[in-house]
Amino acid sequence: MAKSDRIPRDRDNDHTREMASQRATFLTEMTGMRPEMVSSYTIDPAVTKGNIENFIGTAQVPIGIAGPLTMVGEHAKGEFYIPLATTEGTLVASYSRGMRVISECGGARTTVVKHSMQRAPVFLFDNALEAREFGQWLNEHLDALRGVVKTAVDVPRLIEIEQYLVANMLYTRFCYTTGDAAGQNMTGKATLYACEWIRAHHPQKPRYILSGNIDTDKKHSAMNLIQTRGKRVVAEFVLKRDVAKELLRVDTEWLYKFRQIAGIGTQQAGAAYSGAHSANGIAAMFIACGQDAANVSESHAGLTYVELLDNGDFYWSVTLPALICAAYGGGTGLPTQRECLELMDCYGTGKGDKLAEIIAAVVLAGDVSLSSAILAHEWVSAHEMMGRNR
Amino acid sequence: MAKSDRIPRDRDNDHTREMASQRATFLTEMTGMRPEMVSSYTIDPAVTKGNIENFIGTAQVPIGIAGPLTMVGEHAKGEFYIPLATTEGTLVASYSRGMRVISECGGARTTVVKHSMQRAPVFLFDNALEAREFGQWLNEHLDALRGVVKTAVDVPRLIEIEQYLVANMLYTRFCYTTGDAAGQNMTGKATLYACEWIRAHHPQKPRYILSGNIDTDKKHSAMNLIQTRGKRVVAEFVLKRDVAKELLRVDTEWLYKFRQIAGIGTQQAGAAYSGAHSANGIAAMFIACGQDAANVSESHAGLTYVELLDNGDFYWSVTLPALICAAYGGGTGLPTQRECLELMDCYGTGKGDKLAEIIAAVVLAGDVSLSSAILAHEWVSAHEMMGRNR
């Protein structure tokens, strides 16, 4: 690589307006195009240290506000206004409609039912028997390993070590609680300590790789759907028959029938989420609130379960088994992102589960709105439908 | 809902600084918190019309520049500097390292091998026989339906209609090419026209729902992995043994061995992507470039295939079967987003496949870097490793 191709960088103090500007100039030289608006940021570059390298400016993603959303969760209680960063027109309006429906029906009940963040080292042996025996040893030393972790790192607590033996290898998942952080990095560090302790104490000094790819970090997986990654959260509410008719223009019986059909479609397709569109709300909140948008891959998985009650009301729930979110750390402290968290009083210590509850309720609101919109199509005459699309 | 709870809105002209400010004031009243930095945007709110409702400002997501990445694709050729919008520290640096490795080895060869965007109406019948006969009718009227679509909408072209009969229903996927747009909305409109034409011409006037949930929009699915959604893209390069040793500090033999282990981990976990971390690069490019970040859910799926060549060099490829990206439409025209596309000369007509090729190559670069980093752990002594984490 010719020196002139190299992106300018100041090893000592790189997160400055000046360096950003130098890089913008460099880009202009290399591409003939000047990133004026990217450079037109209003945050202090210094705050991005630890979040980005080769900073040149910011993407300005429009934020719309949806709500109010009434929550009757374990941690999230009251009315919330939800910041959604998206470029998909109608998304905010649609989620807002769903939130209004939920609120009219008394609010979303939400519950975090499991916490589990993983790193997944794989240990290599000569044969399956050795791997099995190592697994037994691991079980016997679980308490010791918990102690090692507690001493080595502040936040993560080692809960359990799942074992999956394949061939002559023991794939493991070291499962942690991580307080109010997402925790991928801190559990990586904790697991590295644990693995080195294992090497130091196990007679065979077993070889290992820090990830055998079953974490499964930044990937949807059956493993996560089953075993949880991050938080497993449920949001539920009872849609009143009258509210459905008035605000959504659908009968709950027809919603129930549609659920059967969409559920079968989900199974036929082998889809990761059985409702309408978890990823939209999750991505929009993740971007607004400084979460890692790559985790949409894991977090969007989920199960929709509904019941048609005797009085025609409609129990509606979503269960998100791998929601990864944080109330501090990562991008949560950046200026606009922190504000979005603070709008919901979800920034900082003790707010992690509250945020998870709100996200799950937002997903529920989005499904309420879109599912009904899909159904409304059928009852509208062709002519009207066409018109609406013009 | 009390009137005072309602978010202020101007039905005639809502995308203005004034309305954004009114809403910010409203939020302050409702939450006690003022979104100063969110309000400190530098784009003209008018441009967000069609992309957002209830606009209050922007999320400023830091953009770092990675590269140069040498491309020897079908559409993308030459050196590229890649804008990545993320809050995850080290991500830009890591991708940059991967890009350097690829460039040193001659660049990434990339190929878009299939285009297919879907809407998936389900048609309801009394029994399976009727559904099967309707499917036959659909096959016989495919050309007519192509004509209907061509007349009704500008861009989408109906390619084929996949059929999946379950019980007394015919689930379908109407598959389109959509030019340089992602095309979810335009294919929705096209499919609505097609369905109404079907109702008008089929003797039974069959009932249908515009989505039977097998699109599978904003969801990972086996269906998408198999049948493609958006674009199916391959990126490949040959990692030279010496470059691996020098820049990545790993032997290609060990990379090959690791691929066996990670591949089995992927199967054991039932993971959607078998490489290291497609979602990171995809999410960062999606946010920078005005793509729909919710589509990370579908787009991150993929298969890693490698070969250890006789001379010790290492063929490395990623195949992304459901990459959804656009060179125009959606958020691509917003000020900072458009600039990011223009940095790569990927904005506008004729640039869709080029963008897809670059994204696939970026994913490859990210895997090259992270996979090697995971392996490097093992060869480092415990002491050093701990130190590095402090």
Added chain:
Amino acid sequence: MAKSDRIPRDRDNDHTREMASQRATFLTEMTGMRPEMVSSYTIDPAVTKGNIENFIGTAQVPIGIAGPLTMVGEHAKGEFYIPLATTEGTLVASYSRGMRVISECGGARTTVVKHSMQRAPVFLFDNALEAREFGQWLNEHLDALRGVVKTAVDVPRLIEIEQYLVANMLYTRFCYTTGDAAGQNMTGKATLYACEWIRAHHPQKPRYILSGNIDTDKKHSAMNLIQTRGKRVVAEFVLKRDVAKELLRVDTEWLYKFRQIAGIGTQQAGAAYSGAHSANGIAAMFIACGQDAANVSESHAGLTYVELLDNGDFYWSVTLPALICAAYGGGTGLPTQRECLELMDCYGTGKGDKLAEIIAAVVLAGDVSLSSAILAHEWVSAHEMMGRNR
């Protein structure tokens, strides 16, 4: 291997009582155990030629008769008595109960909706572009390949060639109809001819492997669930509310509720079949009727879809997307197996779809019975339940 360890074999005429006896004697020498009952078969060993090597006798699997099962299928019409070969007590009784219920409700309506048997060669190239261009060539030569197949083999007809490009390879599925045979072998032969024709006519003379493992022969797969393997069959009937109460002791409302719960369980577990137990009926019929029992792996996959009708009646269906069965060939001609087919008038030419319809209806009957039995538990007092289990 010492000569004395070798199983005795007569290269010219091995399927004789004498050779079977020699082998039994050999086994006695080697293991100290004499297979008296295995040797106590009543079929002529000569008929097993082509079905088995190293014949020593037969497994005598008990056959029970279930039914009558009323069919109102496309091919299967009237009352049928079903031979089930199993060693699981209560299985025949339980299926019989389900058949009685279906018959009381007017019979099972059954429809074969797709035929597709595959061989799946993979073609190897230097890069993705070459693989894509080969795929294009393949599409252009589809008619020629159909002709090659027609000339080379009697029964199979090449319908389509599905393409799945990964990395520098083109995975394909050559899809055939195979008349009344299962057809794995004849399609293997046909595909070999086709592949050799391709090598002879394509300028690159591409390397290939006859199976890239996506057939997916003798394995459950998402591919088969989506694309069909063998036959895709639907069985449906309407369970009358009164019949449910009287014969099954359950309310149809409760069955409907259970379906919601079991459907979610299926999704949570990532299970291949969403009903109660397709594999039991399929395995029992396969063994009785000379089908390949290894195909239980593919054939047991399926989707259960139900509707609670306004009058309290209950539409119940199963869809089997990968049912592999044959009315001739394989083990169908063996003495006891052929008789079992003949009991249902399902032996020989023109009977393949009829057999498939009956199997699907049997699966439905089994689910009707077991699902109801599971539910009945809840309504029985603990004491009674315990008693019943003693």
Added chain:
Amino acid sequence: MAKSDRIPRDRDNDHTREMASQRATFLTEMTGMRPEMVSSYTIDPAVTKGNIENFIGTAQVPIGIAGPLTMVGEHAKGEFYIPLATTEGTLVASYSRGMRVISECGGARTTVVKHSMQRAPVFLFDNALEAREFGQWLNEHLDALRGVVKTAVDVPRLIEIEQYLVANMLYTRFCYTTGDAAGQNMTGKATLYACEWIRAHHPQKPRYILSGNIDTDKKHSAMNLIQTRGKRVVAEFVLKRDVAKELLRVDTEWLYKFRQIAGIGTQQAGAAYSGAHSANGIAAMFIACGQDAANVSESHAGLTYVELLDNGDFYWSVTLPALICAAYGGGTGLPTQRECLELMDCYGTGKGDKLAEIIAAVVLAGDVSLSSAILAHEWVSAHEMMGRNR
């Protein structure tokens, strides 16, 4: 149903030649066809009591003997001759070839690494919070439940209770060891006791259904692949380079390359088994040995892992995560079936793991043979190949 349609049955003594004959006569009347050969069984019908209802005779499935197979397992040691009941020609010969290869290389090393048989009751609540709290209660009462199970049933021991909360329900898997039996029935009984104890002791007296469909009995599932059902077993051996060349006519390098390709095919297809054909050997042994052939659905799942060693030898393993087999109970005591178990000294107490080890090794042998056969095609000229198929 007219009385004359009813299958004859003697409530007091139904498993007799006379009753079988009466039923055969009845079938002849109803169908016009007489099952002569089915009636030509040589076992005493009395022994089938508990295994079948409405007995009319037996399916005589040809048994071929394969081997010898050298085992160096934990429980199975020495040379074994394997009874395979199948109607698929070449199957016995092919497995025999694989066994010879394994034996020449020193034998199959086999290890049972986990035991876990499940029943999966689902508990129903008003909301997720109640379900979560019930889960907590369950954890606190695990020891008590173990005691309840121990008192109630002889063999099964409750190991753990997995919990999967969805919506307002707690899906559970009660996991047991079941000695040398498969144990589906005994664990059903044990779980019923446990559930009734829960209802008696938990303040809410929670409603439950004995199966929420996540057992997942008689179905392949991601759950079983991850959590084990029955036994998790590994079989491994090192294929010597020379033996591969001589007996299999393939280079181990080419086998290694093929594994990469077949592994990707498996992932592309979403297949339950990544090797060549586990189901063939499993089904053939299951039928011969009185196992439940419906369990082929679960048991055929598995992972193939290989390594190419520095000297060109080839480590080859299969891992079967859900192998369900029994050394007593079910059909194991029937005359021909018991003999087949006894040929391998696998009948009765203490032989369950030994049988599992042998089955896993047989699967390995089958893959060794078939994988090599697939590859051999490529190196044979077209003419020869065609000839061989004629």
